[in-house]
Amino acid sequence: MKHSLLLIALLLTLAPQIFRRIYTMKKAIIILLVAFALASCATTKPQIQEQDRKAKKYEEHKTFIEQGLSLISLMKEKADNDVYARLLGTSEDIIAKIHALRDSDVSKVYGIVRVSGVFDIYGLDETLTNQLSPALKRDIEILLLKSFSGNWSKNADKDEIDAASIIASEKTFVCPELKEDCIYIFSFDDRKYPVAVSFVRGEGDSVTACAYFVLNKQFVVDVWARAKLGNSGLKWEWVQ
Secondary structure (H helix, E strand, O other), X not given: OHXXXXXXXXXXXXXXXXXXHHHHHHHHHHHXXXXXXXXXXXXXXXXXXXXXXXXXXXXXXXXXXXXXXXXXXXXXXXXXXXXXXXXXXXXHHHHHHHHHHHOOOOOOEEEEEEEEOHHHHHOOOHXXXXXXXXXXXXXXXXXXXXXXXXXXXXOOOHHHHHHHHHHOEEEEEEOOOOOOOEEEEEEEOOOOOOEEEEEEEOOOOEEEEEXXXXXXXXXXXXXXXXXXXXXXXXXXXXXX
16 A cells, blocks of 8 residues: 555656656657648649649640540551451552551550641742632642651651551541641550641531551651751640
């Protein structure tokens, strides 16, 4: 009994110091937790902002990205099916070139670039084009836009170009949001041939999209380099 009373007396004597230490420790823990929370916010906020920016950018271009991927999927289906090529009277040599193209893995997109101001790259003589009627001038613009990717297929032989032409795909859809003709360039993780998808405005709100393998692995780099020239008129924008 005597020992119990002494222990109680000792605890009562030390109680203020114990409680102060516990309070100090709890206060220190709370401060640390708050510091960690603030540090976490400081770290994640820029990441969240960047994610939001990318999501907004994707949403802005969603229609054209989805239409482009749809055409690329159709191109892949054509390349994988020899019956399609043979029904068109395609030679075995060209079919072999198609097989080489279908080895490209188009399931994993590395990046997407939007290019506009395409016609400036050809350096058309305005004194000549101004002599054309609006209908003829527009016809030439469309031809140049659709042939843009083919003109960049460097070092490709005739069979390779024919193979790419056979599996090229086209579709027309309604899209009032498209205000100017443009090209979306899709590059892929395997770093093989990119695909250029041109979007051409038609009558009303119609848009014609054409997808074509570009037989030039440096195509994206080359177009970017041309866009960097101040007088090219070519506009370049990463969209994904």
